[in-house]
Amino acid sequence: MTEPAIEVRGVTKSYGRHRVLTGVDLTVAPGEIFALLGPNGAGKTTLVNILTTLIRPDAGQARVLGCNVVAEARRIRSLIGVTGQFAAVDRELTAQENLIMVARLGGLARRAARARAEALLERVDLVPAARRRAGLLSGGMLRRLDLAMSLAQTPRVLFLDEPTTGMDTRSRQALWEDITDLARHGTTVMMTTQYLEEADQLADRIAILAAGAVISSGTAAELKSAIGEEYVILEQPGSEPVQIAFDGTLAGLRAVTDHGVGSATISVRRPTLDDVFIRLTGDGAGGESTSDQLAVAR
């Protein structure tokens, strides 16, 4: 088996008496898009901060491309790119100047840095905005510039902490395309998100983080099937809709008909990541309740 891009074993981290991570285990394969999904305060950013060498774990082992995050932090820093939760861009500098700066910090000479900046502007589609001050860019463009800055040293592993928070749908789509494109070219991507849809759309695999530990992980399909069957929803005129688990067997069908189908409207619903999330954490992300989901399913 090839060496994992990221390997986390029993990592814990506390701030004072507050235990942020209580023992995280996960493995990310090279070239994969891996989504860390969890509500606010689950510890997503703390885990990313540990993996990007910003903070040290209290206990446990974390490796990025085989390098220990504590002992080999410097080596890791030359192999990764990081886009934090807030766009770390100098607002008073132009998009181009920001990119040249990080390229030079990455070790390129002035001229090479300029060429690199050009290539990055093209890659994230910001060429027309190159000479505009970053502070004047739209929110979506600013995030794309931020992403481009984290690509300055051609990272093998890219960390994105809630990259699309606060973005409109179109900018989000554009960024998603950028991320998929990077992964297609071999970059391993670890991203955190609160959006189930984002994890579902983008990620090869997902880990659900709640209260400082991974409570479940796998592909979106695996996670969905782990919480079980499809549902059949029966709606009788003038009464509340009934939701019945349906496992695809004849006995299952009988359980449905036993409810007295009569004049009911029948619909089938597959479990969504929302269901997985609600089942596992006892809490919906983004405040959606199960009845909202029912409304959507109809």
Added chain:
Amino acid sequence: MSAAVVFVDRSIRLSMRNVESLLLAIVLPAMLMLMFTFVFGGAIDPAGGYLTYVVPGIIVLCAGYGASTTAIDVAEDLRTGTINRFRTMPIPAVTVLVGHVVASLARNLLATAVVLVVGLLMGFRPEAGLWGWLGALAVLAVHITAITALFAAVGLATGSPQAASGYTFIVMFLPYLSSGFVPLDTLPAWLRPVAEHQPMTAVIESVRLLLSGADPQAAPWMALAWFLGVIAVSAAWTGWLFPRKVLH
């Protein structure tokens, strides 16, 4: 080393773009010169000798204002996650502070030049020779570097631009409690020892004596001792703070 060069380039660019604070760095020294000479000067010395007396005090006062913006800039870099980004790169991220200090030095030497030019236009006639001028500039440069290093640490410690600007009043206030604006022997006896032995007095006396062409005696050495102390404290404080101040 190469990272420090990039960071100096960054901070100078940022200083040039921030038009308001650049304007303040030029207008404030000129305004203070005019105010102290024409508004207060007549009451303090009707013969008009106050101009020569007050120039070093105003230079140091302006340097305090100018250097204090470094605290705000550093706090802003921390707050926006910019320093976090530098930490995840294969460079010594702490050198971002070198950029801030060098840019502050450049800004404040500009402010110093404004004070001197306005002073010369108003009739300030220093008697110093080349060595006197060089000595005075060297004392000022080291002074600016020391207080900027301290302000950079304050910016790290507070981590918020608003809080950082709150602390800067201390250094703004110190020049008033020195020999910068009134002779020490006019102060009440209990205050005199404090004013006499604080760093601003050492800087101001050095510059005043050096520019007047007189022997500065022990003043520059006193100033130097203060600077080395302030730089050592700032460096140790920064070294302790920097790894602990990770935005999360």
